[in-house]
Amino acid sequence: MEPAGRKSQYAIPGTMKAWVLDDPEQLRLVQKPVPQPGPAEVLVRIDAVAICGTDVEIITNGLPAWIEGGLPFRKNFTPGHEYMGTVVKLGAGVDEYAIGDRIAVEIHAGCGRCERCRMGMYTSCLNYGQNYGDKNKGHRANGFTTDGGFAEYAVNHVNTLVHVPEKMSDEEATLIVTAGTAMYGLDVLGGLVAGESLVVIGPGPIGLMSVAVGKALGAQPVILTGTREARLKLGARLGADHVINVREEDPIKAVNRLTRGKGVHYVMECSGAPNALSEAMDMVNRGGRICLAAFPKEPALVDLAKLVRNNIYVYGIRGEGKSATHRAAALMAQGRFEARLIHTHTFLLEELPTAFRYFRERIEDAIKVVVKVH
Amino acid sequence: MEPAGRKSQYAIPGTMKAWVLDDPEQLRLVQKPVPQPGPAEVLVRIDAVAICGTDVEIITNGLPAWIEGGLPFRKNFTPGHEYMGTVVKLGAGVDEYAIGDRIAVEIHAGCGRCERCRMGMYTSCLNYGQNYGDKNKGHRANGFTTDGGFAEYAVNHVNTLVHVPEKMSDEEATLIVTAGTAMYGLDVLGGLVAGESLVVIGPGPIGLMSVAVGKALGAQPVILTGTREARLKLGARLGADHVINVREEDPIKAVNRLTRGKGVHYVMECSGAPNALSEAMDMVNRGGRICLAAFPKEPALVDLAKLVRNNIYVYGIRGEGKSATHRAAALMAQGRFEARLIHTHTFLLEELPTAFRYFRERIEDAIKVVVKVH
């Protein structure tokens, strides 16, 4: 017997609606051919897709791999990477997922053939962006180097999928990848956070999910710092034991007070503020660890001697490696935290520009703005 | 300018000589089509291939994946996995290796899509052997699940290649994969073995390479146990600080004596003797670690309470994961040990049955018997 809402067959059109980016800020809604899944791939009917800060970066500046590679602005590219949907077609040899399965995605498939992918570090793929021309290495990072989710359909490698339970809404499921990034950050910090103290800097989506995942894994206390009171309150609902409004209290002093001078074991830096690393270095104790999960826009002045003197380790992460998305999805499926609290607005695919405007300008205190596609 | 011995073009015939296995012990020399490299693959002209104990197992019993899966004896299969050769053709998108490159191989490519491969544990591929039929997952382990090296040519995924330096002979290069297994064993034991004590049980090829790699990494003392004096002497030349002939001295007492009652940090079990794990458990100290790199033919009686009481960890390994072959090849290229000492005999491809006879019956104290193909 088939679960409600599952079908063994889906009618798949030849073309689809998709937003494409031609030049900075030039998003257009077009008809594109529906892509075909190859071996180890599936076709996903996109049901919902959330907007992330890096989508804004891409729309403003172009794709990171092309910018870093000094290439011209890529045309006809479909961004969008925080999506979920339904498996509607299987590539050759696929039985890991079935037609009708609801799935969420992680971004990085990697190339599967470089040294980093070979060792399981696929977010550090050495062939990042190499998926074209003579030296096509088959790298995929949907929404970054291959077409993404602001469209009706997308192709995904089975490696990048995770099951979504029946009871979870489409909107909530788009947050799995965000929670996966938070989970990965905690992994690289050591993973065994029960009873350990954690500061999260910055109550954006990744920061709020870091609070939630950290608390779900038993971190104690979880301290969230930020500037906006509404966000901090949300952090408290998601599991923060203490919130610090840095407009009212110096966060370093506050952490010092809350930990009785000991400092914390871990800091997740999710704000992208240039001084955040320096701040974090004054919050952790000797041997403490800091994860950088956000991109400061300008270089920062850092007292490196302090890292040396206090045996501090700093981990840059780009996204959600080591299958952290699976672990995050499991916690969400078990109802360990209410990820849906950070979802604030929903629009239709045709309304993407409006959705972006709400996200960028934080209209009505928008946090996660979701585009409902099907 | 091109290095001596390199060509940019090789004439590749349509068919090749290859040994195939039809039924137990039924090796036949046939003409087979030369295989074609796909994306991320190269065609290797096999220059030399060594015989391993598992080749004998395969010829006697069939392929492990088929036996474990309860499948009938696979026909027309070419075994052989310890080979080296020359890259003569590149699949689409390959620039990691060039035509004319001398390379050695590791066995496991994995499937690249299961959970274990995704985390870098490709020797534990969950799709082991799944490379046929409707559910072809693309698993490759040349000589085990895909055609191997007792032939003139083979196809290899770029993941499984390692460069061979000009000055290393073909025969020595066939030993890279054996050294890679030893290296991987030391990796799983912790890797940082300089100044730590190591017992190697069993002076077969993997045991002897474990002595050599362990010593190259600074293990101290390295103690080798075995029954055959000639092998033990070889072990001493490869770096063993002490050798113990178990026919003359109880190895547990000897280790106790040599370590002044402390026991050792690590044991590499390379003998396949059923009692070897129990012996190893009496050789390591509290918190010590044991790697099982050989396959006992029958179940063994083990005092499991001792593992618990002494916090001992036991690691089974199948082959040479985590790119250990690259690290082993680097040590060999730097001349850190004389792997060639374990190479004893050379035959031509047509003489494979004789080569196997020398290996199986240890004629003239054969250790590594190499078949020179080109």
Place this chain on the structure above:
Amino acid sequence: MEPAGRKSQYAIPGTMKAWVLDDPEQLRLVQKPVPQPGPAEVLVRIDAVAICGTDVEIITNGLPAWIEGGLPFRKNFTPGHEYMGTVVKLGAGVDEYAIGDRIAVEIHAGCGRCERCRMGMYTSCLNYGQNYGDKNKGHRANGFTTDGGFAEYAVNHVNTLVHVPEKMSDEEATLIVTAGTAMYGLDVLGGLVAGESLVVIGPGPIGLMSVAVGKALGAQPVILTGTREARLKLGARLGADHVINVREEDPIKAVNRLTRGKGVHYVMECSGAPNALSEAMDMVNRGGRICLAAFPKEPALVDLAKLVRNNIYVYGIRGEGKSATHRAAALMAQGRFEARLIHTHTFLLEELPTAFRYFRERIEDAIKVVVKVH
């Protein structure tokens, strides 16, 4: 202001009631001097102490360190290691804990000076039991090598203490060390168990706590196997997704069925059944890991080749290393599972023999039998 129930001063008598073991099964209640805390130590007024299976072993056979060392039965020794209480006196230099603090304990202080302690593996202390005579290395493992908790007072190194929150009962707090062992087992298995599958063999106290801690960390599914229906039901209340009564269903087949043929990632072996490791080896998938946390009384026949073929790792653990007790206590303080469900009976210190009888004979289905001291 001082929290309710805390005092800055406690009247400490010169002598105390303590059970001592002179010969096998010869427990006597005596008056002993109250011990004095040295530097880095505190005096604990024992409030409650639970009975563990190893207490029974000690009373029957003597102290493991003395048996293993071939020493005569130690006289006048006070066993008991699963205790909690109140800090009533501080050794020199102690400010990590204050007089009046409620604390639970872990067993192993280690010696702090051997190679294993130096690397953080204090449960593998190479000076285990060396705390007497000319070569006193200062090893402490209360209830095993130094006086334990079946008494009114005990001395503990600050390393072995963990705070007990006000709202947790004395009885529940005695279970912290049991939960700590479960936590440590999951740590050595990799720690990142959210969304990973876990079998727990044996619904004794450690097994039940492994279910609870595994589930609290997000393992999915958690499968518990055992023979007693009441215990299995308790396991389900503590978080097991599936329970298997091995009297009714073959556990290997059941695990195979529940995981759709995939097997599980991890097995915690908590039964001490001689065949449990073999069973576990057929439950885990390639690359799976098994923790042995119980002591089989007799050697077991093990197909070691399977460990090698499937890249399985086996970890023996003795107790609760790497400060796992702190992490377990944090989860309990946060109310992540109801450890108190496994507490079934309470007796007074004078009634210790009766308490042991209930525990040994499982009278009224006794699981955790607690002795309330103060």
Place this chain on the structure above:
Amino acid sequence: MEPAGRKSQYAIPGTMKAWVLDDPEQLRLVQKPVPQPGPAEVLVRIDAVAICGTDVEIITNGLPAWIEGGLPFRKNFTPGHEYMGTVVKLGAGVDEYAIGDRIAVEIHAGCGRCERCRMGMYTSCLNYGQNYGDKNKGHRANGFTTDGGFAEYAVNHVNTLVHVPEKMSDEEATLIVTAGTAMYGLDVLGGLVAGESLVVIGPGPIGLMSVAVGKALGAQPVILTGTREARLKLGARLGADHVINVREEDPIKAVNRLTRGKGVHYVMECSGAPNALSEAMDMVNRGGRICLAAFPKEPALVDLAKLVRNNIYVYGIRGEGKSATHRAAALMAQGRFEARLIHTHTFLLEELPTAFRYFRERIEDAIKVVVKVH
């Protein structure tokens, strides 16, 4: 029979010559009582002690723990931490070392009771410097928080000792702790460096030892960057495959050239130059790792987004944790590299000010300046 040069009894005077620091730059040679070893300690007759850059820092600015703690300049303190000598007296319970043993030292004993020491991270001791007054935690870091080696005798915890082989000179043995720091840096970078590429920035003593240890463990290529030709030549003799004089070639471009655009796996930053981290970030590949082993004197401008984008990890280390000194000593005892090449000058204890002058002003291109005490 006793080895040559060993005695079972040494005449130990009541007082000894020792240099003490009263105020910045105020080193005085005084008579001090010879200290007494406590339990787990030995008395070391200092045979030789080398000068390190941090000795200069201490003499100029005072002890780091006191400066960081805002305490006044500590009087009567004996600095010096890179020493070796002979065990002449044993504290209670010591049998790990015997009278007459030649030993070298590592600096950090830690406190043995804080959370970091408990987990094996004793260089991150949370009680750093707490070895006085009411809250004496027993922390020891000789030459930093407890009396050091510019004296005739010093007390050491057995944890901080490593045997020196007979054939190694006193002068060379003082370099063990420097090599230990290099080894520890490679450990935190991952340890398995055979065949991996390594840049060492800065050919000071730690940089040169990083070259030597990295090469001994099989790193390939090892690239050393610096400004002084003589030092770079020494680096080449110690194992560098390539040296780059940054006065002649941009080091980032050079690394790019030498690695054919790939970048390296690891960078050991040993220069303390403020821009070195930024430089290192442009030398490593995605997923690469950087160890900071030197103290920049001023804050540096760092493009943190690059750490995030490229998944780079940065590890600050203070000294030589995780018993790396033992592993380094083992490599030196096995003659894997000629540490003695970096020893350039020898003075007597009375000549310490001259020795410092040679070191500070690099007179006659001084690198390691050793003071011979006995």
